[in-house]
Amino acid sequence: MALLINDKIRNLTPYQPIAGNFSVRLDANESFVQPDAAIQDEIREALMQVDMRRYPDPYATKLCECFAALYRTQPDYVTAGNGLDEILSLLIQAFLQKGEKLLCFTPDFSMYQFYTTLSECVPVALEKTANFCVDLDAARTVAKQESVRMVVFSNPCNPTAIGMKRADVLALVKATDALVVVDEAYMDFYDESVLDCVTQYDNLIVLRTCSKAIGLAGARIGFAVANERLTALIRAVKSPYNVNGLSQAVGEVVLSHADYLHRARKEILASRNMLRDGLQQIAADFSTQYQMIGADANFVFGRMQAAQDVSTFLQQQGIIIRTFGDYLRVTAGTLQENDAVLQAIRMFCEERGRM
C-alpha cells in the first residue's frame, strides 16, 4: 500500500532560507540593533523566572498589556501569536471557509497566497500599477465582483518598500464588507498606521510583529489588533499556548523599554537613509543598470536586470540579500554592512559598465 498525498501539498517543498555562511546578512529585514547591557541583564533575569514545568499564560496577558501601552491601544483589542506568520495562517483558516476568496495584491508578501491555498481557499491576486501602487478603484470592483471574504496586504509593502497612506487604507476598509487585514509589520518605519481605528470598523484587523523594528525575530512574537468582537473570535480559534513562556518573558521586557525602542528605530531609520542614498547614487551613476523603487521601510527595493548575477557576486563576498526575478531587496544593516553591500554593488555595476 502506498501513502496517497493530497493535491494541495503534493508538490510543496520546505522553505529554505539561503544556506551558507555569510558575514553580512541583509536578506530578511531583521533589526541590527542590540539592546544595551542593562536590558540584556533584565532579559536574562526574566528568563530565569520562567517556570518551564508549567504551561505559559494562554493569552500572554502581560505581553499584550506591554504592547498596548507602547502602541497606545487597549489590551482588550490585542491577541498575541507565535509570530505574524501564525496569526496570518490562523486568520485565513478561521475567517474563510473552503472555496472562499481572498483578495491580495502582487507583488506583496508571498505567504498570503500560500496560506490561502493551504486552507483550500482561492487567492484573487490583483496586480499593482506600474509604479507598484494598489489601484483602489480596481480593488473595490474586484472585491465586489468576486465576492471576496478577506482582503490582506502589507503596509508598507514587503517587498516593494512602498507605503500606502492611511486615508487610502481606510477608504478600502469602508468600501468593502470583506474583512480587511492590514499587515503593518514595517509600520514603525512609516507612520501611516490604522491601528487606532480598529474600533471604528467592524471589518478591520491590524497586524504587528516584534520581528522587525523591535529586534526579536528569534522570539517569534506577533500581534493581531481588532475590535472586541473580532478579538473574541481570534482568541477562540487560536491554539491555547501559542506563545511560549520564554518568548513572553523576553517580549515583556523589551516592549517595556519605550526609550530604547525609540532609539533603535531612529538608528534603523538613519541606516535606511544611508542605504537609500547610496543606492540612489548608484541609480544615478548607472541608470541603465539599477533603478530604485521604494524605501518606506527598513529595506530598499529596486530593479536590476542583472539581479541574479549581482546576488551571486555578493554571495561570493559573504553578503546576502533577497532577489525577486529582476528586483533586489536589501535590508538596512550596520554602517559597515551598508558600506560593504554598497561598495560591492557599485563594483559590480562598474565591471558591467565596461563590458
Ligand SMILES: *Cc1c(COP(=O)(O)O)cnc(C)c1O
Ligand atoms: C516579516 C513579515 C511577517 C512575518 O513576521 P513574523 O512575526 O516574523 O512571523 C509578516 N508580514 C510581513 C509583510 C513581513 O515582512
